[in-house]
Amino acid sequence: MAQRPPGIRDVTIVVGVISAMDAAWFAVLVLYVLQILRQQPGTYGLLLAIAAVGGVAVGGIGPHITRRLGTWRSLLFAGLVMAATQTGLGLTASVIIAAAMLAASSAAFALFNMTSATMRQRQVPDHLLGRVTSLYGTVAQGSEALGAIGGGAIAAIAGIRATMLIGAIPIAATMTLLAWQHRS
Amino acid sequence: MRHHSAGLALIYLTAFTTGVGSALRDTAAVTCIPRLIDSAGLDRANARVIAGQIVGNELAGPAAGGRLFGLAAVLPFAVNAGTLGIAVLLLLTLPSVFQPVGQPARQDSAAPLAALRHDLAEGLKWLRGHPASAMSRS
Numbered sequence: 001m002a003q004r005p006p007g008i009r010d011v012t013i014v015v016g017v018i019s020a021m022d023a024a025w026f027a028v029l030v031l032y033v034l035q036i037l038r039q040q041p042g043t044y045g046l047l048l049a050i051a052a053v054g055g056v057a058v059g060g061i062g063p064h065i066t067r068r069l070g071t072w073r074s075l076l077f078a079g080l081v082m083a084a085t086q087t088g089l090g091l092t093a094s095v096i097i098a099a100a101m102l103a104a105s106s107a108a109f110a111l112f113n114m115t116s117a118t119m120r121q122r123q124v125p126d127h128l129l130g131r132v133t134s135l136y137g138t139v140a141q142g143s144e145a146l147g148a149i150g151g152g153a154i155a156a157i158a159g160i161r162a163t164m165l166i167g168a169i170p171i172a173a174t175m176t177l178l179a180w181q182h183r184s
Numbered sequence: 185m186r187h188h189s190a191g192l193a194l195i196y197l198t199a200f201t202t203g204v205g206s207a208l209r210d211t212a213a214v215t216c217i218p219r220l221i222d223s224a225g226l227d228r229a230n231a232r233v234i235a236g237q238i239v240g241n242e243l244a245g246p247a248a249g250g251r252l253f254g255l256a257a258v259l260p261f262a263v264n265a266g267t268l269g270i271a272v273l274l275l276l277t278l279p280s281v282f283q284p285v286g287q288p289a290r291q292d293s294a295a296p297l298a299a300l301r302h303d304l305a306e307g308l309k310w311l312r313g314h315p316a317s318a319m320s321r322s
Contacts, residue, residue: 008311009311009312009313012311045246048242048246049242049243049247051242052238052239052242052243053243055234055235055238055242056235056238056239056243058231058234058235059231059232059234059235059236059238060231060235062227062231062234063227063228063231066227067227106238110231110234110235110238113230113234114227114230114231114234115227117214117217117226117230117234118226118227118230120214121214121217121218121223121226121230122218122223122226124310125310126218128306128307128310129214129215129218130211130212130215131303131304131306131307131308131310132307132310132311133210133211133214133215134207134211134307135304135307135308135311136311137207137210137211141207
């Protein structure tokens with residue numbers, strides 16, 4: 001009966017947190033590029049493309065990472081990279097460092113999505129996989145929408161950098177909790 | 185003015201409809217992969233699907249869309265519809281696309297809405313860590 005590890009529920013909660021925190025700063029990224037990094041509008045497009053390359057790279061190296069680290073540690077690693085890159089974005093004024101952070105953040109997201117999809121496909125019984133996946137998607141995208149609204153509010157009150165720095169805290173806290181729960 | 189607001193409503197409607205479609209697609213994509221590949225290859229398959237999505241959504245798509253829009257405003261939409269049609273044809277070449285997933289027998293076939301609610305509740309229950317009802321029947 002209890003053949004299901006507690007994993008999927010925890011990952012669903014985690015994806016809610018990281019999606020919200022990511023969307024919070026992503027919503028104001030264009031302002032960050034123009035006002036904080038003081039770049040031309042064209043640079044925004046270039047930075048998005050560089051970030052995407054980070055995600056694509058995980059298409060190649062992702063399976064090697066999960067094979068080496070295992071499922072849980074891959075998820076933890078991805079989450080910690082997200083927290084670290086958000087902090088980096090919040091602190092830097094250099095467009096080069098920001099580009100590297102965006103690429104690493106996008107790679108971490110791709111690694112997280114890949115690992116959690118594989119986890120669901122392996123653990124959830126066939127006839128429930130669609131439903132569990134749609135609930136997972138609802139949590140992820142719902143949190144994203146709320147995070148974007150929150151990000152706008154935080155940026156208005158505390159500044160653009162605050163959306164990145166404040167968001168790193170819940171991600172790091174959730175990951176620490178997760179690591180503690182699944183210590184063995 | 186009147187013309188303008190009708191156009192906006194159409195854009196909202198289109199955005200909503202494509203959003204619904206992409207939510208369905210996202211769920212189906214994750215669900216169909218284990219039916220095409222064995223457990224050991226899932227990591228690599230998911231990695232490639234995600235990389236493909238990023239290339240399309242974040243790299244090639246926006247660049248091609250901007251370029252096409254510059255040629256004619258209708259082009260990005262027309263090309264999008266055309267490529268979606270091609271995608272459907274490609275999906276039809278996959279084995280057993282129309283084969284239903286092995287479902288436990290269901291009694292409440294009379295009320296589709298109640299059945300949907302029951303299905304979702306079952307998924308939620310499983311997700312929350314009470315697999316009893318779902319597992320005992322399979």
